[in-house]
Amino acid sequence: MCGVLDSAELVALSRHTRLARHSAGEELAAEGMPVESYANVMRGVVKLTKVLEDGRQQIVGLQFAPDFLGRLFAPDSAVTAEAASDIDLCRVSKSGLERLIAANPKLERRLMEQTLRELDEAREWMVTLGRKTAAEKVASFLYLIATHLDPSADSEQKGRKFLLPLTRGDIADFLGLTIETVSRQLSRLRAEKVIAISAVTQVDVPDLERLRKRCG
Structure with a gap:
């Protein structure tokens, strides 16, 4: 501004x-x-x-x-x-x-x-909510946070680390899912080593491009 x-x-x-x-x-x-x-x-x-x-x-x-x-x-x-x-x-x-x-x-x-x-971003998010699967919604949410939370982050950086700013209940509300579904999809991404989670809210995305491909 x-x-x-x-x-x-x-x-x-x-x-x-x-x-x-x-x-x-x-x-x-x-x-x-x-x-x-x-x-x-x-x-x-x-x-x-x-x-x-x-x-x-x-x-x-x-x-x-x-x-x-x-x-x-x-x-x-x-x-x-x-x-x-x-x-x-x-x-x-x-x-x-x-x-x-x-x-x-x-x-x-x-x-x-x-x-x-x-407004353009809101329209893109409507696609996420209306057409994507539960797995794609959770991946899209994590990608949104990873790419927007720190505007000073190096765009060439392969991975990102961040604290989840929302509770799992809020994530479920935001995505139109149940808390159980959100937890299940996070566990799946962690098991497949797309993300690592420590201390409940600390998320490590070692490869942003790999996460992006999960967004659908």
Whole structure:
């Protein structure tokens, strides 16, 4: 977001920003509540959820660094945002950012491009949920985390290590599977040495390309 601003605009933006750190499980925004600020994810994973009338929760998205958190110009939040892991956010006031957008077409375009990218990713994920097998869904989830959790990771690196940001119950909710099915598919991937799991949440993917081929 800051890459399209000149020095004077960066100074103006800095007057409206602050670094915020949140622990896993903290609510960042509540569905239906007024939007007072936006944020860029700097580190960690944010979980987006919708709550049905009967109280059931559905995870509708995950956000990683450097995703933009919040829907521009919306008066109220359409989803509940929760820290899935410990996270760092760069928060900016709603009024301050919207004034900058009005004065800077390049910033408006950058944010529009990011919104469209997230829309494309959401459509791809609909294919995962609607057409893939349970094994392909779990592999796709692991590949998503492995390739998005650390944006500074070397793209040429063959493997990745990471901590799962979601519980197995949340993974099941996100993928439309049962907890037992998720556990069974993780065990299968581990038995076939596609992944290694230690300390419950530590995942080692020795060969990303091999995992990608399991995604269907």
